[in-house]
Amino acid sequence: MRHPFRALLASLALAALPALAGEDTYKIDPVHSEVSFKVSHLLAKVSGRFTKFEGLIKVDTADMSKSSVDVTIDATSLTTDNEARDKHLKSPDFFDVAKFPVITFKSTAVKEVAKGKLEITGDFTLHGVTKRITFPITNAGTQPGMAPGTVIAGFIDGVLTLNRNEFGIKTFPGVIGETVAVSLNAEAGKVAPAAKN
DSSP states (O other), X not given: OOOTTHHHHHHHHHHHSOOOOOEEEEEEOGGGOEEEEEEEETTEEEEEEESOEEEEEEEESSOGXXXXXXXXXXXXXXXXXXXXXXXXXXXXXXXXXXXXXXXXXXXXXXXXXXXXXXXXXXXXXXXXXXXXXXXXXXXXXXXXXXXXXXXXXXXXXXXXXXXXGGGTOOOSBTTEEEEEEEEEEEEEEEOOOOOOO
């Protein structure tokens, strides 16, 4: 005689198995993303942003700690919407983009501290100096993209504070603040897995 609960027990056993690990790769869309900063100047604050950057975000859906982030920013794309100021910021007085044309971040750890709340740690290189930094960001989830069959992911409200002196940018102390507030928001499209031969 067939046990009446056999089917139920089998279902519960399958449900108890760990989810299969799955790593999805997303490519940052710079048109719908933002890397911006704000720093004090005398009694006010000046904002700026970078318009050219690229990066890959790998999300392990079974274990967020196995996820990773790798971003490269084109330092020459810096803009504060003022041509003269931008030229000065790109000079050796500040970013020295001729010598240090890129800013990079490569994660070493991703931690989910609460549902949808991440802390990302990694090596940040600016002005030829590399420092280990950690910043919080919100995993906004995924949804279908505007093009048929596409999927997008959102990582929003990322914030971090940098001390420019630690990266060798020490010009005009007392006029320009030492602390720089950075904001990060990324929309990224899912990359189709490579076809297997």
